[in-house]
Amino acid sequence: MGLRFRNQQFIFFLLATALLFIYACANPVAPTGGPKDNTPPEVLRSTPSNQSVNFAGDRVVMTFSEFVSLKDMNTQLVVSPPLSNPPEFSLRGKNLTMKFEEPLRENSTYNFFFGDAIVDLTEANPLTNYSFSFSTGPVLDSLSIKGKLLNAFNLQPVKGAFVMLYDSIYDSVPYKQRPYYLARTSETGDFVLNNLRDSKYLMFALTDINGNYMYDMPTEEIAFHDSLIKPVFHGVKLRAAIDSAGVLTDSLIIKTDSVLTVQEDHIHDSISDEHHDHSHIHDAEVLTQGVVIPSYTMLHFRETDTTQRLLKGSVIRKNVLNLVFRFPVRTLTFKPIEPEYSGDWAITEYNTNRDTITIWIPEPVTDSLLLEVADNGIVMDTLDVALTPALKTAARGKAAEIKPEKLTFRPSLKASKIRPDRELRLTFSDPVASFNPEKIRLYVDTILLTPEIGFLDSLQLRFSIKHKWKEGEKYLLEIPDSTFSSIFGHVNDSAGYKFTAITEAESGLLKINIELPVPGNYIIQLLDDKEVLLEERMISENTDLSFNYLSARKYLLKAIFDINGNGKWDTGNYLNKKQPEPVYYFQKEVEMRINWSIEEDWVVE
Known part of the structure; x- marks a missing residue:
């Protein structure tokens, strides 16, 4: 009897252990201790395979190299063509299943952009920009668009921004809709959108601060192409294609199934002829007459925010106020409410950018001031300020030292x-x-x-x-x-x-012979190698400039096409289809040494 009871206990123990083991496998947790893991998960295989055709199922199963979890899938996932009902996701072991809640369209290529939604379980390292594609028909959409995103002011590559395509021609879509296709820029600002269907698209780029794939924050930076664009097939460039006369040509040959065809589509369809296209095609591969594989350069900028705001109001010295605004003010007024002042009670000065104003009050009535601040007739804030800064705390047992104020x-x-x-x-x-x-x-x-x-x-x-x-x-x-x-x-x-x-012997001289691309107002800037402005000149025609008494260091040369002639660089405006004012850099750094004279020719382009 006792032996049978002990056997039953042993069998119960084995069953409990097995159940705990199964539960642990089905519900993995992040291990603790050990070196930090910085490696993102990898997709080992999937059913169906990525970029497969003739898909007729209702789910996709992806197997990863490690346990994964999902982060903000509802906001990160972008599906094209859009689904009425989002897919349902489930995790089991190292497998992620994506189940569709509606029938898929026939003969359509589906693209799933996961953003950073798939992360490993241990350290939440994201599988960045993972995308999955398949076709429900025998053909996978194979057209592409490539390009580069640059900062409009300094032409540096923009990393990690989204480049988006919309199948709508309405300018308002980036504000209201998630994109039809999207990709993220690389370290070098390059982007490629693949598996596109043959259509015309509005192209827009966005630094998406709040992660909703829409342009809805004034601090988000954007770029746009001036016209609708059409993707092309980045086919195989076959040399030694023989034309009808038996002469070797250099044509772009596209192989689709068993058919060889020559791509001849025109890829540029302008929305409007009224605007200059500064987001232009660059590094285009001309493979045969009339055939171009384009690469688009887009200029990334922040629009001028029209919502003015007083960021900071402070007393920098006794009876001296400093007001800092969100962006340059147009018509600033400030009125003392308490106590009341009459006449010219204050002296004011704006900084160069007109976003900061200093206010001196020569004859204050009291040690405090209630001040109403308005820009362009709109009251932004009411400040209650003490006109005398607080004294610094003295050491224990010592009286605070009050030094006489000096003009410096x-x-x-x-x-x-x-x-x-x-x-x-x-x-x-x-x-x-x-x-x-x-x-x-x-x-x-x-x-x-x-x-x-x-x-x-x-x-x-x-x-x-x-x-x-x-x-x-x-x-x-x-x-x-x-x-x-x-x-x-x-x-x-x-x-x-x-x-x-x-002396000239302890400094350098730089002469620049400038050839402008088109007539107009240009700002020529001499910068140090950190792009700090040292000198600038205004020109309107081809000319020779000299920068003398330069110290020994590296210099940059920059030109701004001052289209509106206001003496400064101006940003763009999307709804007005206004690109940022173009900037150009001399193609190399100029290294100056003492007692040197350097002359350079600069064809601005």
Whole structure:
């Protein structure tokens, strides 16, 4: 009896162990410990196979190299042609099953773009941009579109953006619909859309911040092609094709089943002739007369946001406010609500981009201010600010030290050097109310000079000291205490600056002979190798430019086609079919050395 009971216990133990083992296999969990896994899962096989034809089933089963899980499948998956009901997904072991909830169309190629929805179980590494295709008929759509996505301002490749195709000609579709086809750009900005059917498409690119495949956020960057495009077959280029006269030709031959045909479709169908096409075909492979395999360049940009917003309002010094806006303001007004002011109660200055304004209040009534801020007549915010910054906390047992406020300035000297063709500038922290010109002393050796001095702006923030600097001469500028007085009554501390005028022997000269592509307004910029702007010139015709007194370093040359003549680069607008203003770069870096003179020819294209 006891033996039988023990046997029953043993059998029960074996059954329980087997059930636990089966449950563990069916419900894998991420292991803990060990080195971090950065390898995404791989598809080992699928039923049917990827890009198969004559599919008649109701499900696809994919087997992976490891256990996987699904992440945001409902938003990541894009199916073309679209399905009325999304597929149902299930995981069992290393298999993912996609079951269709409706009959599929006959003789149609289906594309499934999974985005980053399939991840491994251990570290959630995504199988990025995985796509699966099959045809319910005997033919798989085999047309393609390829191209490159570049940043419109600096022509750098854009990585990880979506390039989308729509089978609608309406401009509003990127705002309202998910794309019919899509691909993601590579590290080099290249993209390829495969398995396309023969039709005309609207092409749009998007940096999709919220992951819904629609252009619905003002901070998302976009690109668009000016006209409808048509995919082509990227066929086999067969040399030694013999024409009817027995002469060797170089034609594009397309093999479909057992039939050889020559591709002759025209691939460019313009929506409108009113707009210049700056998202153009590049690196096209011309394989025979009238036959082109195109590659499209699209320019990626952020539209100007029309929803203005005050990002930040702060007190940078006593009685000095700084307002930072989302984008350049048009007509800014600000009204003190409490206390009330009359007349010219404030002095204001915009920065170069007009997205930041500094407000000086020379005679504040109180230590606080309630300020209403409006742009173009629309009230954006009401600020309640203290006009005196909080004092820094002193060490324990010590009283907080209150230093007398001073008017400060900075000179335009770099490494105690000045270019002979430049003036010396002083930029002040606050508008200057008065100054004593007789206190300013400029010497060469011990000889007192009489430079031309004066303010460059109506606010009296920028002060100029002009002199015919001689190469190699050493100068001394002395500005005694209280030479300048601000609108707040603050005065400067004494300061002295020793500097030398640069010589040609310790600098370089760059001459550029410029040939423009078309007449118009161009901004020619000299940049350092980090693309920081150093100098710029405006030209409107072929010309020669010289950049002198350059330090030894690498330089870039950039041209902006200033179409509207406003002196700056302007972004694009999708609904107005306006591409960003074109930019061009000289084809190489210019490496300057001291005492060098370099001359280059630049055909801007």
